[in-house]
Amino acid sequence: MQVVVVALGKIGLPLAVQIARSGHSVVGCDINPQVVELVNRAEPPFPGEAGLEQALAEVIASGALRAQLDTTAAVAEGPDLVVTVPPLAVDANAKPDWGALDAAVAAIGAGLQAGTTVAIETTLPVGTTRGRISVALEAASGLKAEQDFFTVFSPERVFSGRIFADLAKYPKLVGGLSEAGEARGVELYGSFLEAEVWPIGSAEAAEMVKLAETTYRDINIAFANELARFADREGIDVERVIEAANSQPFSHIHSPGIAVGGHCIPVYPRFYLEGDPDAALPAAARAVNDAMPAYAAQRLEKALDGLEGARVLVLGAAYRGGVKETAFSGVFGTAAALEALGAKALVSDPLYSDDELAALGLTPWDREPIDAAIVQADHAEYAQLSAADLPGVRVVLDGREIIDAAAFAAAGVTVERIGRPSTTPPAS
Numbered sequence: 001m002q003v004v005v006v007a008l009g010k011i012g013l014p015l016a017v018q019i020a021r022s023g024h025s026v027v028g029c030d031i032n033p034q035v036v037e038l039v040n041r042a043e044p045p046f047p048g049e050a051g052l053e054q055a056l057a058e059v060i061a062s063g064a065l066r067a068q069l070d071t072t073a074a075v076a077e078g079p080d081l082v083v084t085v086p087p088l089a090v091d092a093n094a095k096p097d098w099g100a101l102d103a104a105v106a107a108i109g110a111g112l113q114a115g116t117t118v119a120i121e122t123t124l125p126v127g128t129t130r131g132r133i134s135v136a137l138e139a140a141s142g143l144k145a146e147q148d149f150f151t152v153f154s155p156e157r158v159f160s161g162r163i164f165a166d167l168a169k170y171p172k173l174v175g176g177l178s179e180a181g182e183a184r185g186v187e188l189y190g191s192f193l194e195a196e197v198w199p200i201g202s203a204e205a206a207e208m209v210k211l212a213e214t215t216y217r218d219i220n221i222a223f224a225n226e227l228a229r230f231a232d233r234e235g236i237d238v239e240r241v242i243e244a245a246n247s248q249p250f251s252h253i254h255s256p257g258i259a260v261g262g263h264c265i266p267v268y269p270r271f272y273l274e275g276d277p278d279a280a281l282p283a284a285a286r287a288v289n290d291a292m293p294a295y296a297a298q299r300l301e302k303a304l305d306g307l308e309g310a311r312v313l314v315l316g317a318a319y320r321g322g323v324k325e326t327a328f329s330g331v332f333g334t335a336a337a338l339e340a341l342g343a344k345a346l347v348s349d350p351l352y353s354d355d356e357l358a359a360l361g362l363t364p365w366d367r368e369p370i371d372a373a374i375v376q377a378d379h380a381e382y383a384q385l386s387a388a389d390l391p392g393v394r395v396v397l398d399g400r401e402i403i404d405a406a407a408f409a410a411a412g413v414t415v416e417r418i419g420r421p422s423t424t425p426p427a428s
Contacts, residue, residue, distance in 0.1 A: 001025070001191055002079040006071050006104050007086040008035050010046055011121065011156050014163040015083065017055045020064035022192035027079070029071040031103075039067035048322060051164050071104065075111035081188045082108055085121040085156065087263060094270035094328075096125070098132075105133055109140025114148040117184050119174075121156045123210050123264070125274040129153040129203040130177050150181030153203040154189065155210035160323060168194045175199075175206025214268040215282050220254045221265070222285035225292055228256035228419025232299070238419030239401075256419050258296045258376055258399025259330020260289040261319025266328040293333030293376075294340075296399050296418065300372055301341050303395045303416050308342035311370045313390065316377025317349040317357060321400075324351040326360060330376050330399075335362060338374075346370065350381050371395075378402045387411035 001024040005016035008030040020026040030036050038045040042060040044052050059065040068074060075082055086104045089097035101122060108118060118137060120129055134151040143149050154174045158166035172189050174197060176182025182199050190197045200206045224242065231238035238256060245251045260266055266289070269282040276282075301307045319329035326332075335345035346365040347357050354364035369392025375382055378400035385403050387393060388411070396408055397416040405415040405423040415423040 004074045004079045004082045006084040010160050012085040019192045020059035026065045027074040028067040029074050036067040048161050071107040072111035075108050078113040081117050083119045088122050094267045105136045109137040112141035117150040119152050119154050124207050125271045126204050126207045146178040150184050152176045152185035153206045172197045173200045173206050175203040177203050211268050211272040214264050215272050218265050218269045219281050219285040222288035224254045224256040231419040259293050261329040263327045293330050294337040297337035300397045310343045312338050312343045313365050313370045313373040314347045315375045317347055317352050318377045321378035334376055375400050387413045
């Protein structure tokens with residue numbers, strides 16, 4: 001099978017490698033010359049993906065995968081399958097910016113040949129594959145949709161850092177614009193995946209599945225956060241409450257935390273609301289989760305009897321531990337909330353240099369003494385953090401339940417956690 005994968009990012013490159021090492025011939029396309037160069041040198045252009053370095057080296061050495069800049073030329077060779085995974089950019093309010101996806105689709109359409117199936121893996125509002133993408137492919141190619149070529153939607157259902165494992169584990173969903181197109185999509189995906197490939201009935205159903213998955217998680221986390229805020233008011237340990245509730249099989253409450261970040265959970269509920277604007281729960285959950293950084297800052301303000309003039313270190317710019325990515329990270333809301341309460345917000349992150357933090361509009365920590373700290377990202381390094389690493393600190397609000405609260409308390413530092421009682425230094 002001949003395959004073209006468009007956009008060699010954190011999803012596209014592992015997918016291209018997966019297809020290539022399954023015995024197929026793959027051309028990977030990307031608009032970034034540096035990415036193309038690195039891939040052709042068998043060097044992953046991003047860190048942290050388990051198994052990628054070795055697998056990429058194997059498929060580049062065998063010639064099963066090569067990368068190039070020209071998407072149209074690759075598609076004009078008439079591959080069996082074109083998979084496109086450019087992320088759908090969004091603005092600060094998570095409204096879609098169609099520029100990158102439209103450009104990728106136009107490039108595909110300009111080279112599209114009869115007999116090719118185009119699969120879209122980029123998460124989309126319901127109806128986009130049929131109403132926007134297939135129409136654009138038809139217009140650019142001069143071919144007849146669902147006769148000369150097929151378009152299917154197959155949501156990516158993987159987690160950065162473990163993509164190969166997830167591709168082997170979770171059912172792959174394929175929804176077509178016609179019965180014949182969906183059957184062809186299932187056949188093609190089945191040729192390189194160990195996991196089951198499920199026909200889902202339509203592209204719209206497949207689009208909705210991805211939005212349902214992520215919106216469920218956002219709603220669940222929002223409920224956990226509301227439980228935590230109530231537990232704070234009542235002096236209850238919410239972790240014990242959630243653990244007890246989840247001990248029976250019908251409860252699956254997630255954990256509360258300082259923020260919900262990343263490309264997916266803060267964004268895709270907004271995509272769902274694009275099609276169902278009257279839906280009450282997704283909108284309410286977004287409001288609850290968006291308010292958590294400010295709530296954390298208010299908790300810290302109470303613990304310190306005020307934040308006016310205080311130097312507060314936010315630990316973690318990334319939206320989650322071990323991932324160098326700040327998309328919708330809680331660091332921005334946390335820093336803004338601290339500043340609004342009169343504090344000086346400083347930021348440190350083991351994955352980011354001071355210059356990189358400054359470029360994000362954040363103030364890097366100058367390593368001078370601080371009054372307090374907030375743990376915003378669950379980097380593994382923070383599990384080893386001690387009070388000696390934070391000179392002058394009096395209170396730490398652990399928004400991710402990762403630091404050793406007892407060790408900090410023993411060193412004279414109060415530890416606050418969302419939905420849990422304070423851990424205070426022993427009485428002298």
